[in-house]
Amino acid sequence: METKQDNKIPSPIDQQVPSEVPAIELKGITKRFGSVVANNAIDLTLNKGEILSLLGENGSGKTTLMNMLSGIYYPDEGEIFVNGSKVEIRSPKDAFDLRIGMIHQHFKLVDVFTAAENIVLGLPGERGKLDKNAVAKAVREIADRYGFEIDPNQKVYDMSVSQKQTVEIVKVLYRGADILILDEPTAVLTPQETDKLFAVMKNMKKDGKAIIIITHKLHEVLAVSDRVAVLRKGQYIGDVPTSQASQQSLTDMMVGHAVSLNIDRPMADSLKERLRVEHLTVKNKEGVKKLSDVSFTAYGGEILGIAGIAGSGQKELLESIAGIQHVEEGGNITYIDPQGKGIHLEGMDPLDIIRKGILLSFVPEDRFGMGLVGGMNITQNVMLRSYRKGAGPMLDQQTPRKLADKIVNDLEVVTPDINRTPLRRLSGGNVQKVLVGREIEQSPTVLMTAYAVRGLDINTSYTIYNLLTQQKMQGVAVIYVGEDLDVLLELCDRILVLCGGQVSGIVDGRSITKEQVGLMMTKVGGGE
Amino acid sequence: MNGFVSFLTSLPSLFQSGVIFGTVILFGALGEILTEKSGNLNLGVPGIMYLGGIAGLASTFYYENLLCHRLNIAPNPVLCIIICLAATFLAAACGGLIYSFLTISLRTNQNVTGLTLTIFGSGIGNFFGGSLNTLAGGVGQVNVKVTSELFRAFSTDLVKTVDGWTAKLGFGLGTMLFSYGFLTYFAILLAIFLWWFFKKTRYGLSLRAVGENTATADAAGINVTKYKYLATCIGAGVSGFGGTYYVMNYIKGTWENQGTIEALGWLAVALVIFATWKPLRAIWGSYLFGMLYWAFFYIGGLTRSSQELFKMLPYVVTIFVLLFVALRKRKEDQPPMSLGLPYFREER
DSSP: OOOOOOSBOOOOSOOOOOOSOOSEEEEEEEEEETTEEEEEEEEEEEOTTOEEEEEOOTTSSHHHHHHHHTTSSOOSEEEEEETTEEEOOOSHHHHHHTTEEEEOSSOOOOTTSBHHHHHHTTOOTTTTBOOHHHHHHHHHHHHHHHTOOOOTTSBGGGOOHHHHHHHHHHHHHHTTOSEEEEESTTTTOOHHHHHHHHHHHHHHHHTTOEEEEEEOOHHHHHHHOSEEEEEETTEEEEEEEGGGOBHHHHHHHHHOSOOOOOOOOOOOSOOEEEEEEEEEEEEOTTSOEEEEEEEEEEEETSEEEEEOSTTSSHHHHHHHHTTOSOOOTTOEEEEEOTTSOEEEOTTOOHHHHHHTTOOEEEEOSSIIIIIOOTTSOHHHHHHTTTTTOSSSSSOOOHHHHHHHHHHHHHTTOOOSOTTTSOGGGSOHHHHHHHHHHHHHTTOOSEEEEESTTTTOOHHHHHHHHHHHHHHHHTTOEEEEEOSOHHHHHHHOSEEEEEETTEEEEEEETTTOOHHHHHHHHTTSSOOO | OHHHHHHHHTHHHHHHHHHHHHHHHHHHHHHHHHHHHTTOOOTTHHHHHHHHHHHHHHHHIIIIIIIHHHHTOOOOHHHHHHHHHHHHHHHHHHHHHHHHIIIIISOOOHHHHHHHHHHHHHHHHHHHHHHHHHHHOTTTOOOOHHHHHHHHOOOHHHHHHHHHHTGGGTSOHHHHHHOSOHHHHHHHHHHHHHHHHHHHBHHHHHHHHHHHOHHHHHHTTOOHHHHHHHHHHHHHHHHHHHHHHIIIIISOSOOOOSSHHHHHHHHHHHHHHHTTTOHHHHHHHHHHHHHHHHHHHHSTTOOHHHHHHHHTHHHHHHHHHHHHHHHHOOGGGSOOTTTTOOOOSSOO
């Protein structure tokens, strides 16, 4: 990964004169999910024989926009032109008919089928006959033409991630696609596999195909594309020829200029060491490192922000502290209790942590998956934290009910009935208030939150910011994983920046600029 | 010792009983395999077999006993069979259609819907079965003698010839293999056809994709709803033949309400698991189940209560198959991955 790159890489392509009609033209595309606007009046063009990078932070609406081209979603407003004529793309089949093929981030393959079976899936063929030899031959031809390595008779469940991706691309080409959309294709690849993919993409470009690649890795953008289009928070920011772009200029476009949010950020009187993480390494099921040698200390009386592009290891970091992730040998997580005694958390599961009386609270990213039970009411959800307490087989209903009342009053949770309405019926903001309220009521020493304001409106977000600041002033060590840099910069005392599972720096939240954090997230200017 | 010898000598007879019940189970299981390949877990198989059975019986009763009797003509053999099979298939497919509409279009819980259908089907079957008995008058037992005999007809020449060849063995191979009605052999052909359809055609590939990974199939341009509806309705129609086979071949064109069809229907659901969703494995599996069902009858010295223990055998075998498959972890032996899951496209 440590390739030294100049900020400006001149693109080797000839300047093409766009005399032809563009392969794709989007005009004023808008898509909403409930009250959230995922794409707002987006205009975008893609020319034939061009590789366009679609750049943007997570949640900026890149995938949503592309899903409208592949027929997964249908736009609420706006027009789509393919090869100059206006089209309606209502289903994936419509997209195929227009020769648009999308390679999704999560592969759409049938595990128990062979590569060849996946490739011909859904095609009519000759009188419904399935001639596996003929398909295998055609697949090999495509592979030879563009430089893929593929075994048509291999079952998908036996394949590596890179091989599965190859099947996806060949599948799209086999269907005669001229316009290819790749959604973060390199996120799962090793650097060598990425180089191979880029070589293949350039071969396809020479063949006249138009390609959109969604990514947030800047060096890849500069290495492979002809032009870059940038999205930010659902808005189209602009495009620039890659030859005139640098990592710095692209970062500026991607993160935008700092917006003042006026979040109150008082200084605590004293800082106390509460959590010490040393040389933490975490591998996922496939044995890929998700966190590598992460070390930091969290202090009571400060909010430690964690910034990074989605999937840089934030989830693994919090989960290994909470005892859900397996930590590799050599890593230490030390919790320092109010008496100043250190307790090692590595190797403990959540029940051990509770039994040891460790005051650790965790507001997970996945509210209903890990934090709350949607079918139960507020009192019952509060009870999840306390039902083990007390003697005898009967549940103590009174204490949780009082606590639930307190949370509802203090945080102004809007609910028809505390003891009746299941949580799933409440709005996202109210659900989050219940979760954060419950965790705060445990009077934690360390409070970890993951994307605590995701999907919430402005007012609720500020309620949550104020709650976290209150906790900080009471001497709690708050860890805040966030995605909005503006918020991180105004809320947090220190910011730890993650990039690809490594710490690219821990900086002072009051003096750092948005651009600097943005660059560290993409590994430039980071390192210490 | 004596008991064991008599058990051995009764094996050919056990095999014959096994084939009759096995065929009922095989039809049920083949339909259910087709259904489950589309990702729909239809636990309404017993009910659907009731629907098929009563429709087959009622339609032939109207043709043979009422219409032909009134016109004073002899029933046309071809018409007898066509009317019976068509009515069976249509009624059973209607059961599948109810299930499809509820689970695919309205996205209700598949288990609950299937179980409800089972109760509904057995209720309908026994209600109209009782009505037919009343309509039949006389001894109060409906009987479609002509049609039933057509269903059970076989070539005595062939059986005798083969029996002659194997006379030295002490039992008649011809009787064992060729003394059944035509639907018995149709079931085997149907299993082979389904195997061919799943493995060798693009439609089969698409259907399997729908059941394995619905979102992938959808993204590949396959009409998921259409495949699910067709597979479930046709599957139900096929299962329905099981009911008619029982009515025509085993109880000889009459109706009984002892719940045997339901018992065999659950065995059909178990057989789908036993056969690991493979039609060819279901053929011998069904005969094995049929024989296990009747084993208690051929083992001497059983009391009424210990008989019941032996009736558990098919289910016990199914549990062992589940254990074996779980331990072996072969991807090809697993149920379709999307089995039982509703599908929404615009889910975020």
